Amino acid sequence: MHRVVDAMNVIGSRPDGWWRDRSGAVRRLVEQVDRWAEGGEERVTVMLEHEPHEQIETERVEVAWASAGGRDAADREILARLPGWLVEDEVVVVTSDRDLGTKARAAGAGVEPSRPFRAELDEV
Numbered sequence: 001m002h003r004v005v006d007a008m009n010v011i012g013s014r015p016d017g018w019w020r021d022r023s024g025a026v027r028r029l030v031e032q033v034d035r036w037a038e039g040g041e042e043r044v045t046v047m048l049e050h051e052p053h054e055q056i057e058t059e060r061v062e063v064a065w066a067s068a069g070g071r072d073a074a075d076r077e078i079l080a081r082l083p084g085w086l087v088e089d090e091v092v093v094v095t096s097d098r099d100l101g102t103k104a105r106a107a108g109a110g111v112e113p114s115r116p117f118r119a120e121l122d123e124v
Contacts, residue, residue, distance in 0.1 A: 002043040002085055004078055005033060006095035006114070010121075013096060013114040023053050032121040034058045043089065047074045075100040082107045 011018050011025045018025035030046050037044045037060040048065040050073065056063050064081075066073035075097060082104060085091045092110040094117045095101055101111040 001041075002045065002089045002091045003112075004082075004085070004091060004093045004109075005029075005044065005046045005117070006074055006078065006093065006097060006100065007046050007048050008074060009095045009097050009100075010114045010118055013118050026052060027054075027056055029121075030056045030058060030061065030063055032124065034061050036121050036124045037061055047078050049074045072100075079103055079107070082109055085109075 007026060007029055011029050026048060033044060033046055040060075044061040046061055046063050048063065050069060051065045052063070064077070066077040068076070075095075078093060078095075078100065082091065082093075086108050090110070091104075091108075092112050093100065093104040094112045094114060095104075096114040104111055
């Protein structure tokens, strides 16, 4: 299984002041996902809107970012990479973005809502 996390969608699922420090919010999410993935067998990719300002160290997850900027950049990048990922494995996209979810399902991926995934991360 390959789980692809729409980072800003998951971050934005809880209004905890993340907008005051977007870089910190991204780093915290990646760290949480990395801890969550510990001991599991899943491949995990956290997809960002753009390259992070600082390198984020991880042990178990891949941090990737959109190759082109603009609105919904991460969504477009996920959809562009999805066919290749699906050839390799079953894919679940973590997002509550309705359009991304619809297109990911149409391509053959599963979709998991952001809030339950965020709650699962908080338990780790």
